[in-house]
Structures are given as C-alpha cells and as structure tokens.
Amino acid sequence: MMQHDAFSQWLGIQILDIKEGYSKINLILREEMLNGFGVIHGGICFSLADSAFAFACNNRNNLSMALDTSINFTKPTFPGDVLTAEAKELHNGRSTGLYLITVTNQRNEQVALFKGTCFRTGKPLI
Template sequence: MTPQHIVDEIMKADLFSQWLGIEVLAIQEGYSKIKMQVRPEMLNGLGIVHGGIAFAFSDSAFAFACNNRNNLSVALDTSINFLKPVHVGDTLIAEAKELHNGRSTGLYQITILNQHEQLVSIFKGNCFRTGKPVVKPSL
C-alpha cells in the first residue's frame, strides 16, 4: 500500500478536509503538500480569515504526513504561529515535513505559504502512533 493510496482513502472519509476544498499535491512517506482556496464563509467577525481555518488546513497536512505509512497516528500536541493574515481569495499551500519518525511518536513541521509565497503560519505537531492500520489490507 503506497502513501498516496492511504491518503486517498483518508480523504474519502474526511468530510472536513473536503469542505475546506483541499487538493492533495504531493505525498511521500512522512511528507504531504496540499492546497486550498480561501472562501468568504471562512471569514471571522474582523474581516480576515478565522485562525481556525489555517489551523485546520495545517492539521490536515499533518494528518496526511503522519498517517501515510499506514500506522494510525493521532495528535498529542500541536501549536501554531500566525505570521500574516489570510484573506478571501488567497490560495494557500501547506507543506508538512517530518522532523522525527519514532516507533511511538512523530514530530512534524507544517508551513503555509500564500499565493505570493509569503509565510502565513508555522504549525508544529507531535503525534502518537497507535500501531493500528489506517487502511486495512484487502484479502
């Protein structure tokens, strides 16, 4: 089972990532790169995109990177630094890179760039590996 196949299976059931409009650009073991377009319903009351959108977008990239070896992994700890505001119409690219791949934990850094290649946010995620498959092998 390839990392791409595993992420394709995750995306089929991931209704929130589908709602975000995520497009998967690249998948490799411990790595993901995804894209999305920011829509008006993602605005907060201050006229900028809600921080939860950038967090959720990063979290999806994190999930795709840490689960694509078919070892079900869940977040233990995450943090995000918002560096630039995000606006309606922006195109965002999130890139998740594995910093540590342990037997029971993994550490990932996710960067989001906008269409001008400006760094919008940096997300760090630590995951726990359950040892269970994400996608059960077919017989």
C-alpha cells in the same frame, strides 16, 4: 484517507503531493471563512495545517493521532488567497512523530508555522 475525511473535503482541500513523512496540500479561501475583523478566521489556517499533519504522519499505514499541536500566525489571509500547507517530518519514532508544517500564500509568503507531535497506535489504517 481523504475519501473518508469529510471535513477536509468541506474545506475544499486539494492534495498536491504525499510521500512517506511528507504532504503538501492547498485550498482557496472563501468569503464565508471571514471572521468579525474582515480577515480569514485562524481556525481555517489551523485546520489546513492540521490536515497536512494528518496526511504526513499517517501515510505509512500506522494510525497516528495528534498528541500536541501549536501554531504561530505570521500574516493575515483574505478571501481569494490560495494557502498551501507543506508538512515535513522531523522525527519518525516507534511511538511518536514530530512534524513541521509551513503555510504559505500564493505569493509564497509564510502566513503560519505549525508544529505537531503524533502518537503512533500501531494499528493499520487499511
């Protein structure tokens, strides 16, 4: 999946671990990710969490698409920070799945909490 994910590649995402219903990925924050207030744009953290969500809910070869997502930001992030997103499956249903993604920095401080619900299409990825 990652080899076809140009956006995750552009962000600089590295895959640390993937197994059924789980993924752990990270990235290093860069200067060009800053917003007008001198902190990293929230869309970067959201995108990292969303990619972890996608890798976790699609790794059973059942094409799954986001139905609903939400994020809470708990700490600001800055260039040079290393963010890690860990996605854990809370529910694996026939047609939906529920995931909780925790985003932490290099000091293991939680910087965001993301929740995602996916729809399982029943179509194979490969």
